[in-house]
Amino acid sequence: MGLMTFLRNRAGYILIGAIGFAIVAFLVGDAINVGKPFWAESQKVVGSIDGEEINIDQFGPKVDQSLAQFKQQYGGSGNAQMQAMAVDNVWQGEVANVLLGKEYTRLGLTVSAQESFDLVQGPKPSPLIVQYFGNPQTGEFDRNQVIKVFKEGLKDPKMKPQLLAIEAEIIKQTLQIKYTNLIRNSVYVTSLEANDEYVGRNKVANFKYVGLDFASVPDASVKLTDADYSDFYDKNKKRFENPTETRTFEYVSFSVNPTKEDSAAVKAQIEKLAVDFRTAANDSLFAAVNSDVKVPFVYINKGKLDPAVDSAVFNLPAGSFYGPAFSGTSYKLVKVVSTRFSPDSVKASHILLDASKMGGVDVARKMADSLKTLVQKGASFAALALQYSVDGSKDKGGEMPAFARGQMVPEFENAAFDGSVGDLKVVTSQFGVHLMKIEKQIGSSKVAKLAYIEKNLESSNKTKDAAYKKASTFLSEVKDGNFAELAQKKGYTVAVADKITPTQGFAPGLDNPRQLIRDAYNADQGDVLDQVYQMDNAFVIARVTAIRPKGTLPLEAVKKDIEPMVRNAVKSRMLKEKMDQALQGAANINQVAQKLGKPVMPVQNIVFASPIVPGASQENKLVGTVFGSQPGKLSKSIEGDAGVYAFVVDGFGNPAPLANTYKQKETMMQTTAQRALGAAFQALQDKSKIKDNRVKFY
Incomplete structure (x- = not known):
């Protein structure tokens, strides 16, 4: 009551104070960043490194880019662990950029304008230039093309930022190489050390x-x-x-795995689809509409499907049905539309025309038809490729390495595998218009075109609702001190996730734990987190049991x-x-x-x-x-x-005397230099003040 009386008596002062603070905040915010209150920027700080703040507006897009690269490298749509890897990858990059940048300045390491120019347009360019502008098959690159791209691109407002970013990355990589060489060249191994190492391994x-x-x-x-x-x-x-703060939490999982009833419902659904599938007017369209997993309606080789399905389907003639059959976590239903024997790989040459620079696809196709006629009349395909093609293969007469199915865009691949040796074909793809010559077809194996339906075995809403109700009831009944006791009384298993770091993307037994981990870092030791967390196959209730701060832990x-x-x-x-x-x-x-x-x-x-x-x-x-x-x-x-x-x-x-001291020293220096490089960077981090707020954002 005393507090309420105090608030009522001073409501006017509090209101005036609040308005006054808002006005000051607005004015100061306007001075700092027009239209934004001054505290808004602090809410965007992902962390600070040696006094330099990292803002989420710059950090976020880098994480998105890193995640996209991980998806491309490892496949999939990106899970919590992959997201955590991307965040950590970018953060470590930011730490390195700030700390190493200051170290480069302190040591006087620079990249001159001439050096930078040579790394981009010189005869021995940066590996990054070769990567961006080289032929992916041969690794070779056209220096004249690089010079042309940079000359024209730096005048283009859209291309200029990208090219400047490439130059900046080249300079950064060059400085890293110089710093690495400086560290490595500072390492020395004496003859006595080499001999001791030799004796230690051989005596x-x-x-x-x-x-x-x-x-x-x-x-x-x-x-x-x-x-x-x-x-x-x-x-x-x-x-x-x-080395970093950690949290430990105990948790109870309420499974949402499919029940027997769920399995029966999915089976009934796939059996009905099987009946309709047999009479469908358009096999491929019916499959595309009804399948949870999309398999392209193209000829595929054996070995592309689930092994249990694959071995059965490729032994069936065209027109056959397979399934419904259950394997893994889904039911499969397949119609073999057609089969045939096809080359295992194809070797081809091509002339690529850039339709965007020729007035459109129609103009480019007419040009390709004209080149085709010239070749049919005896003109050299290689000479025409060198003159007209915009692809890196033109220097080799348009010749490409042999490729198997799945390595080229569908239009190009179909033309190459469906034709015969010696055929000349005009093909339009996302890259432009190609005049293709099929040079060689290698091997022969059975391929099949399939209408493919797959239905995943998933939990019903009834199953999910029942699990959520159990989890919610447990959350409403549990208190901070009786978590394990109540769980035991109800027959639930209590699991433990120990020493979880702020940015960790995984936890034992949990497939999507990021939100739970973030909330655990906003809680105190002993707190039951006030939310039902949804994982891929369970609902989870958790309680923070231990907090271990960064630094020397107490007994x-x-x-x-x-x-x-x-x-x-x-x-x-x-x-x-x-x-x-x-x-x-x-x-x-x-x-x-x-x-x-x-x-x-x-x-x-x-x-x-x-x-x-x-x-x-x-x-x-x-x-x-x-x-x-x-x-x-x-x-x-x-x-x-x-x-x-x-x-x-x-x-x-005792071993025989060391025969080659120089070789022993070289081996030891390589190992020592690698350790020294890591130790030097660690020392920079240890001597810097680094504040990591990533857990607030990811």
Whole structure:
């Protein structure tokens, strides 16, 4: 009541203050960015890198472009993980651009105007120019064409930004190469280091040891104290550096996978389609309208369909029906419209005419017909290609590498595979008008033209509604403290997504978790997220259980994780005391083994660079101590990663002297230089203030 009275009594002051703030905000906003309040820009900041803000208006389109490239590379429509990869790819690029840009300036690295010109139009251009302007089949490029494109394009308002962007990217890549070379050339390996590396990989040790395994001490017999945890934590603080903030959440999934009733409904639907399909007037149109998966109505080779369908369909004659049949997650229904034998690949030559520069397709086709007549009368196809073609293959007389089905645009492909060797064909495609000459047809195999229907087995609305109702009921009943208890009471399984980073595109058991992760980063530890999250096959309710900030994690945050290691540390102390007692008064390794009731384990030909001990896995401390010991001398107790050991060295086998020190140094320098490059960039990041707000946008 006191608060309400306060607000009522001061409503006038609050209203005046709010109006005053709005006016100031508008005026300041107008001064900064006409028509926008000053806080609007801060809401667009994806992050800041060493004082430079990254705005979503510039960042977003780069993410879209990166995502499009990933889709092209990996296929598909782009899932949450691919989106996260695209966002991370662009962010890392922004970090590199800012930090390396400042480093280039500090070091005085530049690309001169002449150097930039040579990289674009010179005889040895940038790989980027070759990529953009080269022939995709041969990798060769026409330098005169590049010069022409840049000369004309820089005058064109539409092309100029694209060409300037290419030049900027070339300069950036060149600076990166210079910086990389600078780092690599600063690395040096001495002859002594080369020799040590050689000896470490080739000198062998033979020894005997006695071991007391941690596994020999039952876990239940080890009582851990706070001092044990603190001691281990203090000695291993570097292990607990958290490079980025993470969240852990527990969740319950409510499945929306198809039920038996859903399966029966889809089966009934596909059976009805099968009846109608047999009498359809237009097979391909009927399939295109009714199929969930579109298969082009063209001749295809065996091996393009689901294996179960493929093997059956290609054994059927034209006019046959296949299905309905269930495989994978869908029902298939296929009509074999026609079959025939067709070349496996075709080798052709072509002359490409640019219709847009010739007054239209009709003019270009007339020109192609004229060239066809000239060839039929004995004119050289290669000479005409060199004179008239706008394709990079013109320098080779229009000759193209052999291609299989699916590698060319449909119009060009159909003409090449449907014709005969020696045919001249005029073909119009998205690239222009082609005069094609079929040079050679290679191989022969069966192809089929299919009317193809596929119906996915999906959940009904009834199934989805029932799952959503369960999830909503659970959300309304659950409290921050009784999440797991209530789930157990209702018979639901609680899953855990541990140490999820802000930009992560995946989480265990969740196929589309980005919104959930974003909300988890806006919640406090213990909060139940107040939303039902829809995944591809489930509804999810989640609760944040742990927040791990960036930096050195406190003991309480890692206590549960380090418990097995702390227990082994206590076991190590216990077993070391036992080993030390056995070593007292012992003259040799056999006496130690006898006191402990353990066998003596002989080990042959162990190298320093590969510290794998048979029967004890990888034991760095044990092997390192062996190579620093004298033969015949009984060691002290050694605390390893899996147990406590005592040993005696039988002897060492030294390798032949290093024959080629130069080659050894070169090999080591390559490895060291690569590590140095990564370390240099990491050092730049460590010394910079980087604020990452991506989780607010993606």
